[in-house]
Amino acid sequence: MADEADEDDGQRIPEQIARREELRAKIQEAKAAIEQQAREKEQRRQDREDHDRDDEDPPKPSTKRKNPNDAKPEDRNQINLIDPDSHLMRKSRRDGWQQAYNAQAVVDADGSQLILASYVADSSADNWELEPALETVSPEVGAPTTVLADAGYVRKKLIMRFDSDPEAPELYLAITGDDHDLRRYDYRPPKKKTKVVKDPVLIAMREKVRSNEGRKIYQKRKQSVEPVFGIIKSVLGFDQFLRRGFNAVNAEWNLVCTAYNLKRMWRIATADPVPTGCAGG
Template sequence: MSHFKPCDRHQLYLLPPSIDEWLPENHLSRFIIEVIEQLVLTRLTSHYSGKGSEAYHPSMMLALLVYGYATGTFSSRKIERATHDSVAFRFLAANQHPDHDTIANFRKTFLLELQELFVQVLSIAQEMKLFKLGNISLDGIKIKANASKHKALSHGHIEKLEAQLREEVQFLLNKAEQTDEQESEHDFDLPAEIVRREQRLEALAAAKAKIAERVQARDQQAQKDYEEKIARREAQQKAGKKPRGREPKVPETGPCAQDQINLTDEQSRIMPSGDGFIQGYNSQAAVDIESMLIIATGLTTETNDKQRVEPMLEALSKLENQFGKADTLLADNGYFSQNNVKACAEHGITPLIALGRDTHHLPIAQRLQPDAPKPQTDDPLVMMTYQLKTQSGRELYGRRKCTVEPVFGIIKQVLGFRQFLMRGIRAVAGEWKLVAMAYNFKRMYAMATG
């Protein structure tokens, strides 16, 4: 006869059960609590007036969010449900159950305060000897917005819709004049249909105005580039040289037919991605090569990465007092420009930005040949070109791909973060900071316990 262990789901406990005993000692949630207890949360606690009913403590709410994002539970409703179903979430919430509205409101309210907390977490990592600022790898990833690309309207399509709606309004007005009030059809409310179309026309006009406002920055940059090209050609002519290329054309200003706006999240953009095109944001991250911790983040609606170097350098300069100056900035060819190379040199950071597509698997003779003599020049571009060809430069740049791209892979595959929940660039930038903080917690936990 077989012998089985008893399975009594209604077995009573002799003493009250403790959630602390149910959770393994070396658990991620315990590590998150230990780190959060060291944070200064004054900017969070000062938001509470002390009036009304008692509020959940910000440290507990922050722990729920960080653990949720670190384990792929992003929705406030799922986090609320997990405080009932998951031992780890119960432990973090101290057996309390904040509702999803409270969780969502906390996340929305304190997204801007995450910048300071993000830096505090890095300080703790430094105190734990887990990270020392050195060589930085910069890259970007396109992440979906909380909006469908099918809700996007182009400027040209808006104009076609406006023409169609105006024709329909005029038709309905004529129909209303011809129809006697006493003989009007009850199944078709002409005044309501006219009002509905006029409201749509107002919404389309507002969308066109926002598109026109958005393209002003593009027009200013195009005009600036045009003036620089003209000035360069004039300088060449004065020097007795024949300018190369065609005469620059005066840039066309104003919205074009392809300029788009999304009706759900108007600040998001349609961007190229590995799967085609997505409605999303260009999320940037600077990753420390040795620790693989995210040091700084950025967010933009531009698909081109060339404009992202200087903002990231400014973000790194704000960390110098606490962590020192970064040594080298590694980036792919999408970040290359002479101005970016010069900006790195001005910040005292050595740039290693690819000048073009890399050649993989160089011949053994080329890999082992000695470095060329160092050029005697102060030109940062010439120096960077030389360093990229040296053995040490190739070895260091080769670590770029195996540093920042795995971080993005972990965020998407392990954490499961593939779409923002917030809308609007300010809120999305805060959520991206929260994602980076959750990743750093998980990475610090792996280094501390590995």
């Protein structure tokens, strides 16, 4: 009888109620985290607008800036309590959604295929990552003279900034997906829908990439950066992050890129020299 009294003294919270309170606490935690993300997102949006705004294009006097602290999350926003720093992303429209980070890498396109800089971003969009990626390249490596990037990095203000800065590297930026695979002969059936480009800045960049010289230069992209990610996934066997949290995942990605570079440098150092000529007898 004493044992039964100890097991149920009338003062303990039933298991169902305890579980309910635990779930309620997690919901409140998720709610607070989503609201904080909405405030941070609005602040980043305003910072990017300020970064892209020219002196000749000031904000309209009647435009009232929203206070980031008043930003509200959308109904579709959600968060992962195991790794709140990650976000729902998908590689393309053909891929499914998954909790992920956006791994970035700057790769040498002049033959070595070494990774010059690497980091992870918490947004699936690449169009704000080109400048941070170039800034991540160490001065000891040297500033890039030419930059090749796919259509995911397209942004009009970015192109204008590169064109107006004499110290900026030469930019070759694909404007649409049609510019990625510039074949001399293409017998595939034409796409039903193609993106119409009307902006003069974007049209000029497209013509630059599609010119004879631009094709030769831009072709280096698919034989440099694309194989690097393929080797990391297929040869090194790294197809998902094992750590949690932005700083931890960033450190993990840098470690993986370092491992790739060591493997690549060993391959370069031990490769047989290419013969410069031959003789026949």
